[in-house]
Amino acid sequence: MKIIADANMPFAEELFQQFGDVHKLDGRSMTADDVKDADILLVRSVTTVNSSLLAANSKLKFVGTATIGTDHIDQDFLKSKNIEFSNAPGCNAIAVGEYAFTTMLELAHKYGEVLKDKTVGIVGAGNTGSALEKCLKAYGVNTLLCDPIKAEQGEPRKFVSLEAVIEGADVISLHVPLTKEGEHKTFHLLDEAKLKQLKHNAWLLNCCRGEVIDNQALTRVKKYREDIKLVLDVWEGEPYPIEALIPTVDFATPHIAGYSVEGKARGTFMLYEKVCQLLSKPVKTSISQLLPEFFISKVQLDANLTQLDLLRLMRLVYDISDDDRSFRQLDFSNKEFDVMRKAHKHRRECSALTISSVEESQNWLFELGFSREQA
């Protein structure tokens, strides 16, 4: 059995070689010829899987994307060819939630503000949006949730409109899939008109898909709205962001919000479980067996945490300034956006860090995601 996997997919060999030969290829440049004799195709967000890519393949049984997003997959085409498909819902939701939360602490630190005084609007209250909500709730930050689809489905959480978020939130974090059709389409959800309406001093974070914000419009609006603070992990037209936009962004990264070791392992593992099911094979290993030890075994806390202390603690698991600095030095015309992603040293999630000596009043740290030392 021939298995083709994106070269940027950790743990693919470990998990899939029991089913056949694993060939790793660059995801962005995969061609129909490359995949013509694959039985299993494992991709990430940079490979468009459609009739052109699969034109020369008549034996493919399974396509898996080790990502949450599916906007790069023509699922109707796969169905028409009876090719099984799976994504990895929720695999890197914790990583994205923690990325957004820690970046809010960074912004608060940079501008001398208090995160707990802010209201954070979360647009898209699915896996990643809810992971962020969990961190914010644990820390005691007020949130507004906007998700008209979940609201229509009768979910018990309270939802507000996008207009109410724009009007009422000091911070807006985007967590929607990229959709181009339908009542709730998200392509250019934040267009020029909406960007202009952002509150004075608003913080805007995008860690879902670049095209959810009209990046041309954002570049124009930022010219006269310096008060808006931006965190962009995703960019319209990746891997070629609008370069004039970058200096106006407070924290800029190359689509790595979901890049935690745990998130990547979960993504590949979920596809492995799916293939085991498809081939009626037993699941022989577990995610925890794939994960390396964290370099700090535990942290002992001796006092109540200030906002800056919490930021310092979060920086032990992820210090965004390293990625931000590297991002600003990239030569985008030379495809270095992808080079940086490929070389990225995946960070850990808060759960990798065990905290000891915590008073009861600090139990919120465990709700946020850190691990508790076992008695």
Ligand SMILES: NC(=O)C1=CN([C@@H]2O[C@H](COP(=O)(O)OP(=O)(O)OC[C@H]3O[C@@H](n4cnc5c(N)ncnc54)[C@H](O)[C@@H]3O)[C@@H](O)[C@H]2O)C=CC1
């Ligand atoms: N930057 C990164 O590394 C990553 C980016 N992503 C992106 O984030 C997206 C969201 O991921 P999840 O939260 O796991 O997906 P999800 O499917 O669990 O949640 C998305 C939520 O957005 C809601 N939604 C859809 N249209 C909306 C609209 N117009 N307004 C408000 N809400 C709307 C849906 O009802 C759903 O609850 C993914 O589709 C992917 O594109 C995901 C993981 C990592």
Ligand SMILES: O=C(O)C(=O)[C@H](O)COP(=O)(O)O
């Ligand atoms: O899960 C998603 O959706 C994402 O955006 C991924 O985290 C992006 O990573 P790659 O698939 O492009 O490596």
